[in-house]
Amino acid sequence: MIGDAFTLVLLDPMINFLVILNNIFFGSFGLALIAFTVIIRLITFPLTRRQLHQSRAMQTVQPRMAEINKKYSDPKRRQEEMMKLYREAGVNPLGCLGPMLLQFPILIALFYAIRQTLPESPEALEALSAHLYQWTYIQHAVPINEFFLGIDLKLAPNEASSYLSPAWLFVVLVGATTWLQTKTTVTTVTDERARAQQQMMAYMMPIMFAFFALSFPTGVSLYWTINSLIQIGFNIVTYGLPALKIEPLLKSPAPAMAPALAARSAQPQSVAQPAPEPRTPNGPGRSKRQNRRRRPE
Amino acid sequence: MNNPRFFAVGLLLALFVVTSAACGKIRQPEGWASPAVSDSTAYFFADKDRFVAVDLDSAKAVADPKSTTGATLQPLLWQFPSNDQKDQDAYSFKAVYTQPVRDGDTFFMASYDGGLYRINAPDGRGERIATQADIKGKIVAGPAVAGEYLVFGTTEGHLYVVNKNNGQLPVGWGKTGKDLGKGIWAPPLVRNDTIIVATMAGEVRAFGLDGAEQWQKRFTASGAVADLALLGGDSIFVPTLDRKVYILDAATGAQKGKEFVAEDWVWSTPAFAGGVAYFGDFSGKVYALDITTMETKWKPYDAGHRVKATPVLIDGVLVLADRGPVVHFIDAANGTGLNAVPVVNAGTVRAGLTAAGGKAYIATTKGRLFVADPVKRSVVEVGVGGGK
Numbered sequence: 001m002i003g004d005a006f007t008l009v010l011l012d013p014m015i016n017f018l019v020i021l022n023n024i025f026f027g028s029f030g031l032a033l034i035a036f037t038v039i040i041r042l043i044t045f046p047l048t049r050r051q052l053h054q055s056r057a058m059q060t061v062q063p064r065m066a067e068i069n070k071k072y073s074d075p076k077r078r079q080e081e082m083m084k085l086y087r088e089a090g091v092n093p094l095g096c097l098g099p100m101l102l103q104f105p106i107l108i109a110l111f112y113a114i115r116q117t118l119p120e121s122p123e124a125l126e127a128l129s130a131h132l133y134q135w136t137y138i139q140h141a142v143p144i145n146e147f148f149l150g151i152d153l154k155l156a157p158n159e160a161s162s163y164l165s166p167a168w169l170f171v172v173l174v175g176a177t178t179w180l181q182t183k184t185t186v187t188t189v190t191d192e193r194a195r196a197q198q199q200m201m202a203y204m205m206p207i208m209f210a211f212f213a214l215s216f217p218t219g220v221s222l223y224w225t226i227n228s229l230i231q232i233g234f235n236i237v238t239y240g241l242p243a244l245k246i247e248p249l250l251k252s253p254a255p256a257m258a259p260a261l262a263a264r265s266a267q268p269q270s271v272a273q274p275a276p277e278p279r280t281p282n283g284p285g286r287s288k289r290q291n292r293r294r295r296p297e
Numbered sequence: 298m299n300n301p302r303f304f305a306v307g308l309l310l311a312l313f314v315v316t317s318a319a320c321g322k323i324r325q326p327e328g329w330a331s332p333a334v335s336d337s338t339a340y341f342f343a344d345k346d347r348f349v350a351v352d353l354d355s356a357k358a359v360a361d362p363k364s365t366t367g368a369t370l371q372p373l374l375w376q377f378p379s380n381d382q383k384d385q386d387a388y389s390f391k392a393v394y395t396q397p398v399r400d401g402d403t404f405f406m407a408s409y410d411g412g413l414y415r416i417n418a419p420d421g422r423g424e425r426i427a428t429q430a431d432i433k434g435k436i437v438a439g440p441a442v443a444g445e446y447l448v449f450g451t452t453e454g455h456l457y458v459v460n461k462n463n464g465q466l467p468v469g470w471g472k473t474g475k476d477l478g479k480g481i482w483a484p485p486l487v488r489n490d491t492i493i494v495a496t497m498a499g500e501v502r503a504f505g506l507d508g509a510e511q512w513q514k515r516f517t518a519s520g521a522v523a524d525l526a527l528l529g530g531d532s533i534f535v536p537t538l539d540r541k542v543y544i545l546d547a548a549t550g551a552q553k554g555k556e557f558v559a560e561d562w563v564w565s566t567p568a569f570a571g572g573v574a575y576f577g578d579f580s581g582k583v584y585a586l587d588i589t590t591m592e593t594k595w596k597p598y599d600a601g602h603r604v605k606a607t608p609v610l611i612d613g614v615l616v617l618a619d620r621g622p623v624v625h626f627i628d629a630a631n632g633t634g635l636n637a638v639p640v641v642n643a644g645t646v647r648a649g650l651t652a653a654g655g656k657a658y659i660a661t662t663k664g665r666l667f668v669a670d671p672v673k674r675s676v677v678e679v680g681v682g683g684g685k
Contacts, residue, residue, distance in 0.1 A: 121326040121409075122394060122437050122482070125523075126605060126647070129538075129562045129579045139539040139562075142521055143480065143497050 007131075010109040015117050015131045019138050027141070029118065030148025033219055037226040044102055048231075052238045055185070057091045064089075103227075107220065114219040118146040118154035153219035170221035175210030177228035182206070184235035326409045327647075328392035331607070332660045333399060334653035338374065339679065340404065340418070343664040345392045347383075348406070350374040350421055351666070351681050361680050370682030375421025377414075387425050390414065394437040395484045396649070405461060407436040407449050413459070428464030430457050431472045434480070438494075443487040443506060450481025456494055458506065469508030477502070483525035486533065488547055493533060495522035501535055503550060512550035518543055526566035526607075532588060534574055536563035542576075544588045554591040559584065561603075566649065568610040575615050575629065577604025583617060583625075585632060595632030600625055607649030609657045614671035616657040618646040624659065624667070626674045636674035640667060643678075 021032035041048070064085055072078040086092065119125040125143060132138050146154045150166055157167040182202045213221045240248035332341035334353070343349045351371045358369035378388035390408035397406035397416070404416040404423075411432045416423035426447075434453025441448045447461045457474035458467055466472065479498035486493040491511050495501045499518035503511035520539025527547060528534050535543040542557040561580035568575045573594055577583045581601050585594035600619040608617035614635065615627040622645050626635040640646075644663035651658045657669040659676070666679040 121392075122329070123325075123327055123647075126564065126603075129564075129603070134561070136539065140520055142538050 012131050014109050014113040016133050019141050023141050029144050033222050034226050037223050041230045061089045111220055114217045151218050154217050156215045158214045167218045170218050171210050171213045173225045174213040174221050175206040177225050178209045179206035181228045181231050184232050326392035327662050329647035330393040331396040331649040332651050332658045334658050341660045341666050349376045370680040373681050377416050377421050377423045395439055398442050400442045405440050407440050409435045426464045428459045429466050430459050438481045438484045441485050441487045448485045448492050452480040454479045482523040486527050495525045497521040516550045523564045524566050528569045538562045557591050566607045568608045570610050579603045598627055598632045605647045609650045609652040611652050611671045616669050618659050620645045622646040624669050624676045638676040
């Protein structure tokens with residue numbers, strides 16, 4: 001039932017759309033995949049813009065978040081203050097998830113769409129007929145040429161006959177572009193632990209995706225690479241690239257702060273500070289565990 | 298990705314994709330070679346990598362101990378590779394798509410993974426033919442026998458001719474065959490030492506055994522051509538994946554009459570008699586096409602499932618198996634359905650049917666063999682048991 005819905009709503013339209021793009025782009029499935037990626041990014045641009053907007057907004061409230069972290073040791077209270085801050089600043093911490101969650105169905109459908117459109121066996125070609133619409137323009141295109149720049153787009157690198165196969169290039173490209181994507185996402189994290197986690201993420205994500213690229217059809221890796229490149233472009237436009245002294249091109253305004261927060265931000269810190277927590281024996285805003293960690297041996 | 302929780306989401310996403318991908322059903326090659334029947338022996342693929350010979354003599358049948366309907370088992374005469382050969386690379390093959398061609402006492406067959414085999418029909422001893430040809434791509438098309446030569450094409454679009462006895466290449470054919478530019482999926486035809494071959498680019502061409510092009514002008518269909526058949530010796534049946542059927546003059550390659558447009562892909566060859574070609578398409582429609590007028594003789598019969606298998610015509614009854622699989626008995630004179638028998642738990646039918654001794658033999662993707670009787674309009678399994 002779910003499988004049928006997935007096929008009808010996502011897989012079949014995607015297969016037919018890819019075949020149409022293949023026809024438009026001179027019978028090159030690689031170019032069709034690149035065009036497909038660009039179109040998907042254009043369609044999801046409102047979500048991406050919202051994500052970037054939210055990321056910038058998160059940056060603006062980072063100092064206040066650090067302050068709250070420092071001030072409250074009680075996790076419940078800290079959470080309450082954080083939520084209050086988010087509400088006042090008009091920030092949704094999950095706002096960055098939209099485009100990422102959208103990648104779920106697209107990636108899964110694309111995996112199958114490529115496997116179906118570029119069949120690996122005569123049986124698979126026969127099965128393709130069940131997915132194609134009865135339009136002459138589409139029917140003429142079968143079978144699709146699976147090669148792009150000498151790379152078989154339906155094969156995964158680990159299925160390639162040799163380690164010298166150009167398909168392996170995509171493992172590197174997926175890893176490199178994912179790493180660049182992470183690095184160009186500028187964030188201001190004040191918490192040491194969060195910074196360490198972010199560092200780990202910056203290296204783990206590319207390795208992980210490169211590992212997955214080993215067993216994905218090269219066409220999916222091509223999609224991922226182009227998708228990452230576009231995201232890197234968006235990141236640079238939004239955040240700039242401090243390492244190369246590139247200023248952000250897009251000066252998107254941070255979300256309007258609630259008047260109370262704006263006023264508090266404008267006032268001296270001593271006035272803006274919320275009511276302090278009662279001082280604990282461990283010091284303000286510190287847990288026993290935190291103190292233990294900082295204490296020299 | 299400016300928050301550790303996004304890392305977790307990313308990880309979950311990736312795991313989900315990989316899990317889904319791993320669970321996905323990717324179709325592996327199974328083969329769809331038709332069974333061959335001669336001298337009360339049936340030769341068919343009991344698995345994608347096992348070719349067997351079964352004695353059809355009813356006197357040698359034994360009762361099937363598992364059957365509750367009194368079905369019998371026919372003795373297995375041999376299998377290739379045999380038990381002492383099956384673990385050796387020289388004898389292993391993967392999926393065969395064209396019926397092994399019999400030449401005297403020898404079967405020749407080509408496997409999807411690029412192997413050419415010679416099998417002795419009386420005892421099943423076989424071997425891989427060592428050839429000088431550097432086979433590019435996978436073999437779906439062929440082989441066909443042309444005198445001393447075997448002719449086959451590959452999915453990468455190379456047409457090969459090799460000596461059937463020693464694998465040597467004849468003069469005029471390179472080590473990598475003749476590159477026709479696009480995949481060859483239709484089994485090549487041989488007519489008077491002329492090789493007729495079609496490509497997935499829709500081209501139909503003819504070559505002499507010396508490699509020279511034979512027709513003044515090659516024929517180009519509007520869609521991919523995945524099958525090909527010679528009708529009555531002088532016409533070629535050209536079905537396409539964009540729903541059309543063309544009839545060509547086998548001597549010149551010129552199109553005869555207008556093309557016929559079916560409802561869906563036509564990836565099958567027809568049964569042919571009295572100037573009428575009987576075939577099905579992927580919409581499940583079965584047509585009786587008069588190849589002189591290019592008009593259908595009767596209103597298309599609706600089989601209900603995709604039709605990939607070539608039907609057979611026996612005593613005025615068209616026997617056809619669809620992908621259900623359901624075996625249909627159709628009156629060839631007017632297209633009336635006489636009976637439809639579902640075949641359960643046997644996979645599906647893609648291999649063409651074979652007519653022999655007034656019956657139709659049907660091989661399924663699960664490696665089982667059935668026999669359809671057009672007189673009784675019944676279908677019975679030919680069980681395999683005993684013997685070697």
